[in-house]
Amino acid sequence: MPRRLGDVRLRFDAELLIGECVPPLDVAALLPDALLLSGLAAGVVAAATVIAPGLRSMSVWGTMGATAACAAAILAGLKLRGRRRWRRGFVVNFDQHLVRVDQPRGLRTLSETTSLPFREVESLQVVDRGPGRCALELSARGRRFVLVDGVADDKREQLHTLRRLLQAAVGPALSPPASA
Numbered sequence: 001m002p003r004r005l006g007d008v009r010l011r012f013d014a015e016l017l018i019g020e021c022v023p024p025l026d027v028a029a030l031l032p033d034a035l036l037l038s039g040l041a042a043g044v045v046a047a048a049t050v051i052a053p054g055l056r057s058m059s060v061w062g063t064m065g066a067t068a069a070c071a072a073a074i075l076a077g078l079k080l081r082g083r084r085r086w087r088r089g090f091v092v093n094f095d096q097h098l099v100r101v102d103q104p105r106g107l108r109t110l111s112e113t114t115s116l117p118f119r120e121v122e123s124l125q126v127v128d129r130g131p132g133r134c135a136l137e138l139s140a141r142g143r144r145f146v147l148v149d150g151v152a153d154d155k156r157e158q159l160h161t162l163r164r165l166l167q168a169a170v171g172p173a174l175s176p177p178a179s180a
Contacts, residue, residue, distance in 0.1 A: 002158050006151035015095040021088040032081035039073030042066050090147050101145045116140045118170040124163050
């Protein structure tokens, strides 16, 4: 089993298979920090014009503009940072016969955790996600949950191996007895 598959880092911990979404570090990842820094810079300019009246041009509109830019940039940066902080993931507990899936909820700043007994899992499928990309989806309770996304076509066989491993675990022959 590979340590990383698509956008998910996989690891075993005793009776658990843990899949954590680790998004790539790209321009979109750096945008919230850039917005926060520019908001702080606008705040410094606004504070300087309030403290040192000699820095003000003929009216207070420059100070008001710097204050508005400060507030807008900081709010946008915090909102985007909250989205970036969100993680998608899953945990397969082989002892308790449960799959726990964490998915985004609302504006992606919150996550929703769904615990699914193995017997409620309807299917595990490898699906295409555009040219050269595929994903692993779990279907249960009439919903679809993305477990692994962004897998390149050359890693498709590893994704099928993971699907077969999970399918064998959630199959009807391995469901816990009714008393459990």
